[in-house]
Amino acid sequence: MGLPLEQDNDGTEKDLNVVTKEKLTQRSFKSNVLDYVMEKVFLVFGFIAVFVLFLILFFLVREGSGALREVGIVEYLTGIRWYPSSPQEAGYGALPFIMSSVMVTLGALIIAIPWGIFTAIFIAEIAPRRVREILKPAVEILAIFPSVILGFIALVILSPIIAHLFNLSNGLTALTASLILSVMALPTIISIAEDSLKSVPKDYREAAYALGASRWETIKMITAPAAKSGIMAGVMLGFGRAVGETMTVLMAAGNAIDMPLREFFGIVVPDFLTSVRTLTANIAIEGSDVSWGSLHYSSLFVLALILFVITFIVNMVADYLINKQRRKLGNE
Amino acid sequence: MNKKKMRTEKIWFSIMGFFAAMTVVALGLLLFSIIREGASVLSWSFITEAPRRNMTEGGIWPALVGTFYVSSLTVMISVPVGIGAAIYLNEYASQGPIVRLIRLSIRNLAGVPSIVYGLFGLGIFASFLQIGVGLITAAITLAIMVLPWVITASEEALKAVPTSFREGGLALGATKWQTIRQLVLPSAIPGMMTGSILGLARAAGETAPIILTGAAYYSRNLPTELTDSFMALPYHLYILATQHAQASAVRPIAYGTALVLIILVILLNLTAIIIRNRFRRRNEAL
Numbered sequence: 001m002g003l004p005l006e007q008d009n010d011g012t013e014k015d016l017n018v019v020t021k022e023k024l025t026q027r028s029f030k031s032n033v034l035d036y037v038m039e040k041v042f043l044v045f046g047f048i049a050v051f052v053l054f055l056i057l058f059f060l061v062r063e064g065s066g067a068l069r070e071v072g073i074v075e076y077l078t079g080i081r082w083y084p085s086s087p088q089e090a091g092y093g094a095l096p097f098i099m100s101s102v103m104v105t106l107g108a109l110i111i112a113i114p115w116g117i118f119t120a121i122f123i124a125e126i127a128p129r130r131v132r133e134i135l136k137p138a139v140e141i142l143a144i145f146p147s148v149i150l151g152f153i154a155l156v157i158l159s160p161i162i163a164h165l166f167n168l169s170n171g172l173t174a175l176t177a178s179l180i181l182s183v184m185a186l187p188t189i190i191s192i193a194e195d196s197l198k199s200v201p202k203d204y205r206e207a208a209y210a211l212g213a214s215r216w217e218t219i220k221m222i223t224a225p226a227a228k229s230g231i232m233a234g235v236m237l238g239f240g241r242a243v244g245e246t247m248t249v250l251m252a253a254g255n256a257i258d259m260p261l262r263e264f265f266g267i268v269v270p271d272f273l274t275s276v277r278t279l280t281a282n283i284a285i286e287g288s289d290v291s292w293g294s295l296h297y298s299s300l301f302v303l304a305l306i307l308f309v310i311t312f313i314v315n316m317v318a319d320y321l322i323n324k325q326r327r328k329l330g331n332e
Numbered sequence: 333m334n335k336k337k338m339r340t341e342k343i344w345f346s347i348m349g350f351f352a353a354m355t356v357v358a359l360g361l362l363l364f365s366i367i368r369e370g371a372s373v374l375s376w377s378f379i380t381e382a383p384r385r386n387m388t389e390g391g392i393w394p395a396l397v398g399t400f401y402v403s404s405l406t407v408m409i410s411v412p413v414g415i416g417a418a419i420y421l422n423e424y425a426s427q428g429p430i431v432r433l434i435r436l437s438i439r440n441l442a443g444v445p446s447i448v449y450g451l452f453g454l455g456i457f458a459s460f461l462q463i464g465v466g467l468i469t470a471a472i473t474l475a476i477m478v479l480p481w482v483i484t485a486s487e488e489a490l491k492a493v494p495t496s497f498r499e500g501g502l503a504l505g506a507t508k509w510q511t512i513r514q515l516v517l518p519s520a521i522p523g524m525m526t527g528s529i530l531g532l533a534r535a536a537g538e539t540a541p542i543i544l545t546g547a548a549y550y551s552r553n554l555p556t557e558l559t560d561s562f563m564a565l566p567y568h569l570y571i572l573a574t575q576h577a578q579a580s581a582v583r584p585i586a587y588g589t590a591l592v593l594i595i596l597v598i599l600l601n602l603t604a605i606i607i608r609n610r611f612r613r614r615n616e617a618l
Binding site: 043186 | 337338340341344345347348349351352354355356358359362365366413416417419420421423424425430431433434436437438439440441443444445446447448449450451452454455456458459460476479480483506507508509510512533534537538539540543544566567569570573574583586590593594597598601
């Protein structure tokens with residue numbers, strides 16, 4: 001479609017600019033309408049994500065509100081008796097689940113944080129290209145490992161080892177779950193920390209080398225500190241991934257409902273060698289055969305709401321950290 | 333560099349190398365144990381036969397088909413929506429509060445635990461809308477779950493299309509939509525396919541959401557209706573490993589299922605990576 005240069009209806013020749021403008025607006029009236037419509041259509045698609053997120057939140061609150069009214073949020077957050085279907089003395093204390101989730105997740109992070117950060121530094125700063133070409137796909141394959149397979153391996157291989165090592169009759173413990181969860185959180189921490197290290201400008205490193213710093217000194221004093229916010233974001237997202245993980249903990253942690261604590265010389269400490277049931281595992285176990293609309297059903301939505309709030313906060317903090325890093329490296 | 337500095341550096345680099353090596357070792361151990369135990373079970377009849385004798389014999393055919401059904405449906409729902417959202421974000425939206433809100437929602441959706449999606453799906457589709465549990469409920473639930481990944485991957489594909497394509501289209505007097513449809517989308521499609529396949533792989537490996545929304549412990553027939561419950565590989569593995577009365581007797585079958593599942597997921601990802609690389613090379617050539 002070339003530019004129109006033609007005679008008007010009355011035969012007079014018009015200024016090229018005017019003709020062009022008129023022709024363009026004439027020709028594209030229909031396409032302009034379509035253009036406008038399509039923009040709005042895509043806007044709707046864009047808003048679906050927002051809509052779904054609010055729908056989830058709305059639905060968790062809606063379905064959980066019955067239980068929240070009847071039982072009260074305080075009972076859920078502090079009670080330790082969970083007998084949601086007992087006709088005589090029903091109990092709705094979710095503290096054992098919350099404690100178990102937090103404990104198993106922190107246990108996983110204690111392993112995954114040094115493991116992940118060191119691996120990320122190694123990949124981003126140290127490894128020669130050929131080694132990196134082995135490490136990066138390995139991390140990617142770990143990231144796509146279906147969680148049910150990791151749970152299965154924890155169940156059939158890891159738990160007998162744990163049972164043997166600690167002389168337990170049953171190896172399905174919080175420790176077993178933490179170990180396998182650390183493998184799950186690892187790819188998240190590595191990939192985000194690595195991205196963050198890569199985003200540190202080359203000048204930083206070159207300036208350090210120019211001042212006579214060794215490669216290790218440069219990493220320790222320049223690169224890693226500059227990437228700190230991003231690395232922390234990776235850790236937060238790793239936490240979110242681990243706290244929300246279901247299949248591995250469901251298969252590896254044993255699922256007994258109890259406070260995972262024991263007394264140790266008069267001090268109460270978390271007991272990693274006991275069977276635990278996390279928030280996610282409890283929803284999976286009880287959700288499939290609970291009767292819809294019951295107080296028990298509603299209680300499960302309260303548990304989901306607690307999980308939703310935890311992961312929401314974790315995401316916001318990670319978001320803030322990533323933006324902070326971007327601002328910092330962008331401005332300097 | 334003095335000797336002490338060199339020694340310190342050497343020690344630290346070794347420590348980090350050790351941790352990096354552990355990552356590969358962990359993966360190696362996982363793959364090795366599954367392949368060693370699973371390979372002996374794997375056969376043509378294992379893949380094409382239905383389970384027999386309370387799942388202690390026979391194969392995994394219905395679970396394989398169920399996984400194929402539910403993940404295909406998931407992709408059919410999530411990909412159009414995901415591509416649409418990506419087009420808005422990359423082509424139309426200008427930075428502002430609306431876009432920030434959308435992006436924030438996408439990132440938060442990616443962080444919502446899978447079991448929460450499962451309970452949400454059960455609550456809204458099965459119980460509130462009275463669809464019941466089955467293929468379609470599970471597929472919509474999974475589709476919502478993979479949506480953030482599909483959007484992100486589609487956006488990457490759109491970003492890789494050179495700006496000159498758009499400028500060229502607009503300079504010729506085409507409207508924005510004409511430019512997108514005829515110039516931008518055709519070159520972004522391979523990248524979008526990558527995102528779709530990755531979504532497919534994720535849906536195929538997920539267990540937690542389908543436990544609550546339609547996976548069956550054992551079903552004699554393949555699903556024929558959208559509301560039928562279905563067998564799926566990951567759920568089958570979970571059942572064999574933890575819920576079966578003779579858990580140790582069916583262990584070989586469980587290993588075989590795990591092996592088929594991991595091969596399936598790795599193959600899908602590999603396909604996606606190959607398409608992505610070919611696409612990237614083509615765009616770099618432009």
